[in-house]
Amino acid sequence: MKKILFILLFILVLLKTIILVNQERIMHPEKRPLQAYHYEWLNHPLEHGVKIEKYISEKKTPYLIVRQEMSKGLSKRQKLLTKQLGEYKVKKDAGVLVLLHGKNGRKEDLLPVAERYVALGFTCLLLDLPHHGESERKHLYYTNKVYEKFYVDEVLEDFSKHISIEDKALYMWGMSLGGAFAISNVLNSKHTFKGMVLVSTFDRFDRVLKRKSQAIFGDVFGTLLYKGLEKSLTLFYDFNPSLVNPAKLAKELKLPLYMIHGKKDELIAYTQGEKLFNSFASTQKKLYLDEEGDHHNILVTKHKFYKESGLFLLGARE
Template sequence: MKRLRRVLRVFAVILLVLLAVALVVTGWWGSGHLVSPNRRPLQDYHREILAQPPEFGLKVEPFTAADQTPCLLVTGTREPGKAEKGRLLRGELQHRGVTVPPWGTQLGTIVMFYGHGGRKEDHLPICERFCAAGFRCLLLDIPGQGDHPATFGSFGLNESKLAGQVLAEATTRFKFPPSPALLFGISQGGAIALQAAACEPAKWTAVASVSTFASLDRPVFRSAEELLPHSLHFCCPVAAFSVGCGARLRAGFWPADVRPVAAAAKLHMPVMIAHGDHDPYIDIDQAKEIFAAVPDHRKQFRVVKGGDHNRVLSTGSLALYADLSQFFLKSLEPDPSPAAIERTE
């Protein structure tokens, strides 16, 4: 009996050691994917647009910022080609009674941030819509992703001033006014956009965020639940903590440090929050928390019916793009509220 107990103890110790090793490996691998995901190459649809941008109603001008951030300035053309997406968007806005500016008009600049594991060219189809609505678009790769030379990203903690820096360089290089300037982002990009707006509010007119988390530790925990079998879900808190330790060692931050909901509480500007109601990765309650935190009365909340995390834009499609474009156009108008008049005086 003593021998059996001894064997069982040894067996239990081995299991605990193996579990600890597995959690350490999981944390290190998970943190690597978090702060430096696999870099996606150019896709066929990227190449198609870049090969003949006028056919899509666009002019695309690449440049590299002083800190080596790769960028694209995308503007609309006065005489677009087929431009199917842009024409559909303009038609929907006109159907709503929105005054649409002539093709090629540049009423302001939208700085755009993509989702985790993406690259700046992912936003080219979105630019087709925004440029058709009268905006120029500024796309940039963020640290740890796309063609950016930096190894690790921080979900906006260190990138919050990047939008303003790149915008300032672009205005000098291409000789256009620095305002009005607006921010757009999806998922991770939405988190960066909200933090950028809160970091330098004087630079930004409005911000729109799609499918964004309230605090980064929550999707990290959700990822642990997806990675581990159901029988090991009791290990999720430890696994998530292990990923957090890895992020701290690699990139110098804890996931709980990234809190777009806290940034939202500082935004005294028009804010649009959109989220799919079938998002299994970032639940819609997080979007509601962000929206509730925004103090400005010009905020809007948009539920994308049937939208999950990865296909929320394609699910919302024409109506969602029209809502976003209409929101940006509306944000250019003066705020008629008594509070705004009092602040102006």
């Protein structure tokens, strides 16, 4: 009998430990330090055909402005993209494209992405999401807090001190968690966004957590762990993952949409991407399911993502 009680107690302690550890990882994602390739862009921007300016908004959100700088000509990536465009004539000022990174990422991760889009005439705005990169926010609430719903607007207000946005077309781009922020911020923005690109984005956050738990611990134990995690998050942080529901918000959005999702994505199933895509009220929308893509290689498969998404956005403007 004592042995059985000891085993049960051990299991309960183990469950609680797993829940608390994962709870902290959710609310306080480990901050990714600057990588060697980040410094390559930051220290030698002209080699990549860009000019990079670094700022911090009034509410302490770090951001980068990335513009094309042709003093050393086009970079290799920009030349490849230009070649793919064929006879298409790039406009010098296509508008402002906001780029939002994924969970555990940082704004500098998207410098290679910005390098391509500036070659299409966009000025790119890259910012650190809450509790990421150089952000001083203590917690991440996955768009659930009011300030997170207007996160981009606050940065755009500061951005406008350096570049006027009065007559510029605005576009949104988000990957994974950044996609959820993109949807929420477009919906709540005082600005009108002309189009949006979403990469590997989930329809509901609770499904991501539950699926990951089941993949590690099996259906029964994984479901039990998720239920405990949900209750613990609600108790300690007043945060319920099921309330992070981009698909519900998408029903109110009609702007042109380009989505891409990898069929081999093990973190966010492509079926979640399909559900999210189908939720949008947009009449002009396109979903590309990449047969080779997973959550990490989705931007570097054989699919000409930058050409296709860029031309889609430029077409949405016209």
